[in-house]
Amino acid sequence: xxxxxxxxxxxxxxxxxxVSRKVREFKEKNPxxxxxxxxxxxxxxxxxxxxxQAMHDAVTEMGNAxxxxxxxxxxxYDFLRNAVCGYYAGKGVTLGGDEVFIGDGAKSDIGNILDIxxxxxxxxxxxxxxxxxxxxxxxxxxxxxxxxxxxxxxxxPLPDNSVKADIIYLxxxxxxxxxxxxxxxxxxxxxxxxxNKAVILFDSAYEAFVQxxxxxxxxxxxxxxxxxxxxxxxxxxxxGFTGTRCGYTIxxxxxxxxxxxxxxxxxxxxSTKFNGVSYVVQKGAEAVFTRDGLxxxxxxxxxxxxxxxxxxxxxxxxxxxxxxxHNAPYIWLKCPDGMPSWEFFDLLLEKxxxxxxxxxxxxxxxxxxxxxxxxxxxxxxIEAMRRLEEMRFGT
Amino acid sequence: xxxxxxxxxxxxxxxxxxVSRKVREFKEKNPxxxxxxxxxxxxxxxxxxxxxQAMHDAVTEMGNAxxxxxxxxxxxYDFLRNAVCGYYAGKGVTLGGDEVFIGDGAKSDIGNILDIxxxxxxxxxxxxxxxxxxxxxxxxxxxxxxxxxxxxxxxxPLPDNSVKADIIYLxxxxxxxxxxxxxxxxxxxxxxxxxNKAVILFDSAYEAFVQxxxxxxxxxxxxxxxxxxxxxxxxxxxxGFTGTRCGYTIxxxxxxxxxxxxxxxxxxxxSTKFNGVSYVVQKGAEAVFTRDGLxxxxxxxxxxxxxxxxxxxxxxxxxxxxxxxHNAPYIWLKCPDGMPSWEFFDLLLEKxxxxxxxxxxxxxxxxxxxxxxxxxxxxxxIEAMRRLEEMRFGT
Numbered sequence: 001x002x003x004x005x006x007x008x009x010x011x012x013x014x015x016x017x018x019v020s021r022k023v024r025e026f027k028e029k030n031p032x033x034x035x036x037x038x039x040x041x042x043x044x045x046x047x048x049x050x051x052x053q054a055m056h057d058a059v060t061e062m063g064n065a066x067x068x069x070x071x072x073x074x075x076x077y078d079f080l081r082n083a084v085c086g087y088y089a090g091k092g093v094t095l096g097g098d099e100v101f102i103g104d105g106a107k108s109d110i111g112n113i114l115d116i117x118x119x120x121x122x123x124x125x126x127x128x129x130x131x132x133x134x135x136x137x138x139x140x141x142x143x144x145x146x147x148x149x150x151x152x153x154x155x156x157p158l159p160d161n162s163v164k165a166d167i168i169y170l171x172x173x174x175x176x177x178x179x180x181x182x183x184x185x186x187x188x189x190x191x192x193x194x195x196n197k198a199v200i201l202f203d204s205a206y207e208a209f210v211q212x213x214x215x216x217x218x219x220x221x222x223x224x225x226x227x228x229x230x231x232x233x234x235x236x237x238x239x240g241f242t243g244t245r246c247g248y249t250i251x252x253x254x255x256x257x258x259x260x261x262x263x264x265x266x267x268x269x270x271s272t273k274f275n276g277v278s279y280v281v282q283k284g285a286e287a288v289f290t291r292d293g294l295x296x297x298x299x300x301x302x303x304x305x306x307x308x309x310x311x312x313x314x315x316x317x318x319x320x321x322x323x324x325x326h327n328a329p330y331i332w333l334k335c336p337d338g339m340p341s342w343e344f345f346d347l348l349l350e351k352x353x354x355x356x357x358x359x360x361x362x363x364x365x366x367x368x369x370x371x372x373x374x375x376x377x378x379x380x381x382i383e384a385m386r387r388l389e390e391m392r393f394g395t
Numbered sequence: 396x397x398x399x400x401x402x403x404x405x406x407x408x409x410x411x412x413x414v415s416r417k418v419r420e421f422k423e424k425n426p427x428x429x430x431x432x433x434x435x436x437x438x439x440x441x442x443x444x445x446x447x448q449a450m451h452d453a454v455t456e457m458g459n460a461x462x463x464x465x466x467x468x469x470x471x472y473d474f475l476r477n478a479v480c481g482y483y484a485g486k487g488v489t490l491g492g493d494e495v496f497i498g499d500g501a502k503s504d505i506g507n508i509l510d511i512x513x514x515x516x517x518x519x520x521x522x523x524x525x526x527x528x529x530x531x532x533x534x535x536x537x538x539x540x541x542x543x544x545x546x547x548x549x550x551x552p553l554p555d556n557s558v559k560a561d562i563i564y565l566x567x568x569x570x571x572x573x574x575x576x577x578x579x580x581x582x583x584x585x586x587x588x589x590x591n592k593a594v595i596l597f598d599s600a601y602e603a604f605v606q607x608x609x610x611x612x613x614x615x616x617x618x619x620x621x622x623x624x625x626x627x628x629x630x631x632x633x634x635g636f637t638g639t640r641c642g643y644t645i646x647x648x649x650x651x652x653x654x655x656x657x658x659x660x661x662x663x664x665x666s667t668k669f670n671g672v673s674y675v676v677q678k679g680a681e682a683v684f685t686r687d688g689l690x691x692x693x694x695x696x697x698x699x700x701x702x703x704x705x706x707x708x709x710x711x712x713x714x715x716x717x718x719x720x721h722n723a724p725y726i727w728l729k730c731p732d733g734m735p736s737w738e739f740f741d742l743l744l745e746k747x748x749x750x751x752x753x754x755x756x757x758x759x760x761x762x763x764x765x766x767x768x769x770x771x772x773x774x775x776x777i778e779a780m781r782r783l784e785e786m787r788f789g790t
Binding site for chain 2: 003004005007010026042043044045046047048049051052055056059060062063064065068069070071074084104105107108111112115117118119120121125132135136139144155166167197198199228240243245257260262265269273274275276277278279280281381394
């Protein structure tokens, strides 16, 4: 028996474990100090009341012989697929329920979608980036090309026609940079994909954080995208579902290669290796898309947005370059005084007792940058920014 | 961009859709007739009270800021992994929590585990069989060899030392045949795997139905199995979780190839392409393994076992050859009078208004056989057997 040798080409992801180790050691040495974390990439506010009520009702149904549900459809219940269509209608995007596939999270679907593509495709991935785009392709032995995100392009790389790619990853609003593509910028990617017969894998997990009305929250708001893109979204950050697990993937019926509708291949993959999402979870997800659900989840997002605004204001005041924050829960800043990412991490921990995430952990282009997140408690965010301002960088 | 061409080698699984079509047409033509289905492969009894109570409590926790849970561990919460260890201790199998991986169902894990193996392995699969073993390997372009299940070997094929296989699928109690390997038979598979450096993928999804004390309910009850086997199990049939979604995969620490612990590779796969099972579902699953949970779920299993016994008694009385039933929810019978599977299906539907599943849909060796399931309502099962007895086969 032979193992998949591509796994030995994976780099150990030591970013978050290294952060944890350093924080733990610092706290052990300094038990009296109050350490504030702005490094967390997970929501902290609870599920909203309409969601928990829907889940309670569903659990009760599951305990009653007359309303019990066994196997659901692999691609999700119609009630939830239709609710997602209604949500997209609000964005001006018309979808059929058969173009919506319910899954247990964007990460699972983004990894598993690769099953339907040949391993000889060339993959184009931004740097810095969410690490699973790279790792899932290395596991399959695919050749990966990188496109540079940097301060000059606002960490929003655009197509380079001299580069030939088959599969392109875009994440907007971006993790880790918080940068958001404009409609014009996304249009240039759609044009590139159509010309090169490439497919765009569009990760819109943070779309609910977009505040500027003119920015796109779905790639399907761009003409032509239905012929070249698959969109992955999740309720993790929209409605606090990181521990509840529900997402959805949009494969438009117009997306056809070599005469094969990609939605049909994805359904074949899912029906063979997946058995659908828990009924109780799907009922909770449906509640998110009701009028009350959208209002209640938006209250939580506003709380995080206010945290992001507090961080952004402090960085502006300090004259520190950053992107993100206004339309994303992430703030991506240039380390002051030209410091490398880990040096700034150590300094911030030692002097301000504040924890963030070194940008170099997200790719070579992240060196010299640093990620702060808005998912914490507001009082802690205010306190962290007060300490940051006291550090008087560059003076 | 190139698609995965292996998908075009998949055969359309038309078995259950064809059954549905024929039943629908029959009902349209005969609206006054009462059609009874013994074809259903899904549980029908609701979740038991301790499980729904645990899920209600968990939903309440998720709605409260102080007890809210975000991302859990990729491999599942310790409380559930330890509960699974306790369940295995009751089988005489000692496991560490780090050998247990919680997933959303045995089907997902059985499909996804293939990620860690090279595509140049030779796979050995019984015929007849649960179709996803074959399809998941065809998707990856692996070469599949079949081993014959038949009436002579009781649909329990044993190793053939002239065949060299790298990955071996065993399902016991078996779907679709209901046949169960003895300890001696499983030992011969473990010996074969150790000698050939093969890995056994052991599907024990129906283990809770085993009534005979001397039959194994886990491959790890066999000496040496921890060095060559991975076991997949699920709460779907044990506790009615088909619509709730929770399973577990056991990768023993002793299972090492080329110096690589397979558990570490599986963790790498799961941490990259999966984000864990819903907290609410894991709390429900934990409740299954409590004393009350085991007692309550066993009540449901006994109900299905009684159905199986009713079917088995009727077939014995009619002199029809069958296997399964006593230690499995499936009864696999030889079609009377040498009929092919679909001919018997049509006859049973027309004359007795009873629906089952043609054995030929599970592989070439299933031709001439037929599957009945015990998941229905007891009154319906009794009525279906009364009608079967009235048909007077072979007389």
